[in-house]
Amino acid sequence: MEGCPTQTERAMSYPVDILANGDWDTLKQSSEAYLSRLRNRDKAATEIFRLINGEKLAVTPSTVTFLHVHREDNEHRVLGLLNPQDNQAVVAVYLGERWWVLDDALRTSNDARRELVQSVAEQIVLYLLNRIIYRRREFLPGNILFLHHPANQFAKIFWKNGEAVGFYTVKQKGSLCTDCTSQCYQLPVLDTLFVRQSYQRQGIGLKILHEFCSIFSGDEAVGISRPISGAMYKVCSKYLYSRPHEQERVWEVEAPGDWSQRVNVWLQIQMGAIPSVITDTTAGGNPSLPSPEEE
């Protein structure tokens, strides 16, 4: 049909689709080559990037910065475009030889996109959700700050209507707590999870908790990293209320999660010892946090 994109054309629409087989070396070379061209560019030929709201942004060496996707590896990085008029917010990322507005970098045209994070492009989406959307745009007082995810962690991204709407990560039983210690996790731990504000209260948090408990149904105990947020405690409450057989199995844990480092989640709920939920969605991110290039 004339005018209708073919399946292949649709699948090529967004960076996570285009860069399905991308690797860090190629990304690095393309970013460095672009930055070098930018530095040598004549002022009269300044590139202008247009934001969704029509605002125009000059792309210059001072509005471009490297974003480090994994803290442990300095080579895993992408170029981000900062908006000086908006507290240096990251508004676009340079992927596949062009700038993508953040919303498009978080989209897919593949309706059957798998949830497990494996490709470099999926790792970048996970980074953007965690460090840019959650940490800088949607962070509320009382929320729990997540560090950069390590490259090899079990992670899933939830896709809905072609949009990345949330994620969760798991510390596997037996995996090292940090690179600087020989201590290993004693049980599987749901370490980080986030659902974008516009998709909250639609059952995704419950789905994540259920999936986590089911994947590790063979383990006598499963953990959620301490501290658990007020909203997540509410999710646990709803989940455990309807599944009494899980009530003894779910613990709030501190690494590595031996018995002295666990408290039973259902017991905490029964005792009312849970944080309150902050619902002030007007807070709009956390400007007191350092800008991306300071991280």
Ligand SMILES: CC(C)(COP(=O)(O)OP(=O)(O)OC[C@H]1O[C@@H](n2cnc3c(N)ncnc32)[C@H](O)[C@@H]1OP(=O)(O)O)[C@@H](O)C(=O)NCCC(=O)NCCS
């Ligand atoms: C916690 C979080 C993942 C919950 O995700 P979610 O998809 O909105 O959760 P659900 O829609 O599955 O909620 C299930 C139930 O939990 C309860 N609940 C969830 N969020 C709540 C809130 N903010 N206030 C009160 N109850 C809440 C409700 O009973 C809800 O059912 P209902 O909507 O039918 O009333 C999400 O709020 C989030 O990403 N918060 C910021 C990051 C965070 O706190 N992560 C957890 C770290 S431990």
